[in-house]
Amino acid sequence: MKHCWKLFLLINIGCAAVAASQTNRMYSPLVHTLQTIVNDDWMQPAVIELGSDDFVTLSFDYFSHEYHRLCCHLIHCDADGKPSELSESEYMEGFNDRPIEYYLNSLNTTFLYTHYAVDFPNDDVMLKVSGNYRVQVFDDEEDVNPMSQQPAYKGHPIVAEAGFKVVEPMVNVSAVVSSNTDIDTHVTYQQVSFSINHADYPIERPDRELKVMVCQNNRPDMTVTDIQPTYIRPGLLEYVHNRNLIFPGNNEFRRFEVINMHYGSQHVDKIDFYDPYYHAVLFEDSERRAYSFDADHNGRYLVRYNLAEDNDTEADYFFAHFTLAVPHPREGGEMYVTGYFSDYNYLPDYRMTYNPATKAYEGTVLLKMGAYDYQYVFVKNGENSQPVSKLSTPFDGSFYETENEYTLYVWHRPFGSRYDRLIAVETIGFSQE
Helix, strand or coil: CCHHHHHHHHHHHHCCCCCCCCCCCCCCCEEEEEEEEEECCCCCCCCCEECCCCCCEEEEEECCCCCCEEEEEEEEEEECEEECCCHHHHHEECCCEECCEEEEECCCCCCCCCCEEEEECCCEEEECCCCEEEEEEEEEECCCCCCCCCEEEEEEEEEEEEEEECCCCEEEEEEECCCCCCCCCCCCCEEEEEEEEEECCCCCHHHHEEEEEECCCCCHHECCCCCCCCCCCCCCCCCCCHHHHHHEECCCCCCECCCCCCCCCCCCCEEEEEEEEEEEEEEEEECCCCCCCCCCCCCCCEECCCCCCCCHHCCCCCEEEEEEEECCCCEEEEEECCCCHCCCCCCHHEEEEEEEEHHHHHHHHHHHHHHHEEEEEEEECCCCCCCCCEEEEECCCCCCCCCCEEEEEEEEEECCCCCCEEEEEEEECCCCC
16 A cells, blocks of 8 residues: 555656646646735735735745755736736846745655745835736756756746736726526526726727736636627726626535644545555545535635644645546546646646546545645546636536636736736625625
8 A cells, every 4th residue: 555655646746747828837746835825815816916015925835855946037928928028127126036035844744845935026026017927936056857848947947837916906897796697597607797997097999908807716717808898988898798708607616624634624534644645535525416505715725734833834745535426437528626726727636537446536636734625627628728618517517606706807008018007906706695
């Protein structure tokens, strides 16, 4: 049994591919638990306001107790995530490519790791414009392997990449989420409608100057872009009865907690120790044919060890074992377990395999102690990371009652400008109340 778990670890951490559409990406198998958290509030989207006291913390664990000189390269991007035309001096003040100065070794953990963290903005980097930002973390003391597909910066391997956004509020957004979708399947979908009030901010050609993005639960695969207004009035843009803004309600996320290795918590059947690592076996999940209310966190997770003084360095890692009981395997694609912990990457690390002996999909994921939301997603062949409705949750169902969270981003590039300004961000949830 011990040798099997060690073999699984070697196979599992050897996977480093990522989907191109993701914001956060872990390129090195030694990087885990990559997060971007604003103002120490894990429930906020990764957005800070330009010129405010807001800050975003980029953090991750590197599976080694040896020091690695890991540096950050900050890039300004367009609304679509591609590098903008701005030079460094136009989007930031200070020094780029600085090493991460905050790092601490883990304490009394079975997996030895070093926790790295850096805030933006900081003493070395001040942000000058709004928009999309991408941080590339590279190992300054290593040379990239020419045979590897791992991306590089100035000949050094990029071990991780994370994104955040900076907003300069210029317009007012008013939004509502409704179960009235004007289609036959209204009991399973939700309609997003909103208006942009720009009476004090000139937008000459909304159809050409604006880019609007609506995202369900901050999922890249549940995001709609290139949305045109339904009505254009002086100082007001209205987006109503837009079929592109109809989202599947899905169901509430499933949840579990591992906050202590000596006893199970929410939805945990048992915790075993197979030298040298811990394994948490979750209770078997089954198909949900009806809406199931739960006070979930819309896919997020919180690192937590209930006896720790510092969760970042004292929380251990464990293998979480997921089981989804299904009489027969679903054909034409693959089943994955997903959530913020995977950044909604549909990779082998999160893929589940069907076991005909147990009549269930089974999967194992390496995670850090804490509270987790998760969901089972079936990805049809050839549709990895496709837009809304291409990915499905066939064993969770879809219901209009689901309390999803929607975030709206409004980008503006007036004629002659060289970058996309983020002029509004609004988050709204669907509630049954």
